[in-house]
Amino acid sequence: MLSYKIADGRGNLSLTAHQEDALVFTLIGYSKRKINVADIHQTTNQPAIILLSSKQVELKEVVVKLSPIRKQGDTLVYNVGSFLQKGDRHLEDVLKKLPGIKVSENGSVFIKVVQSTGFILKDRT
Numbered sequence: 001m002l003s004y005k006i007a008d009g010r011g012n013l014s015l016t017a018h019q020e021d022a023l024v025f026t027l028i029g030y031s032k033r034k035i036n037v038a039d040i041h042q043t044t045n046q047p048a049i050i051l052l053s054s055k056q057v058e059l060k061e062v063v064v065k066l067s068p069i070r071k072q073g074d075t076l077v078y079n080v081g082s083f084l085q086k087g088d089r090h091l092e093d094v095l096k097k098l099p100g101i102k103v104s105e106n107g108s109v110f111i112k113v114v115q116s117t118g119f120i121l122k123d124r125t
Helices: 091-095
Strands: 022-025 033-036 069-072 075-078 101-103 109-111
Touching (some): 091 101
Antiparallel strands (some): 022 033
């Protein structure tokens, strides 16, 4: 490979090539295509149109992971499952692991040093 180009969002690209060069076009979801520049018959200054054939791509495995903490408006949403560990028996065990949350000895929950009067637990199963 001597050089490469990346097409724009519409699939257009511009390049300069010599008659003895070969061009290789690749794109996920399409078959690879190799074309010799000498085989491209152009008339006038119109751009050459190179078409690729669509090809199914089978993915071996896709793993989607939920972010452990995300912001939703002015609320922080914790994916508590991301903080669970073997041996956690009580909610307090997990709350102590959440960043920005402190649980005092009497069980009061503090979020960023401010005592919380309540919080919502949602089951997302």
